[in-house]
Amino acid sequence: MRRDVFQAIADPTRRQIIGLLANSSLNLNAIADNFDISRPAISKHIRILTECGLVTIRQDGRERFCSADLRQLKTVADWTAQYHEFWTQKLDALENYLAKSPKHRRKKQ
16 A cells, blocks of 8 residues: 555654664664654655655565655655745735734834
């Protein structure tokens, strides 16, 4: 099953895993050492991150190393960008309104 990137980042543990892997490639045990949950739970989170394309796994002998592939986060960035622009316009309009408001100008003095 191909999962949605939004589904992956909805969980705080998965966001922390992405943060760990953004800096370096780690094996599953090294990832699990950073959390107070079971190794199978970490494996489940890694599987979800792999299914949505945020994590790749490389086999090196008996070890499995995980690396972040953050290109999928562009989908999230693109989606949130539209709301960033919307709120920037709204907050700029509010600032302009308050700057013209006589009541607000008296408080500033």
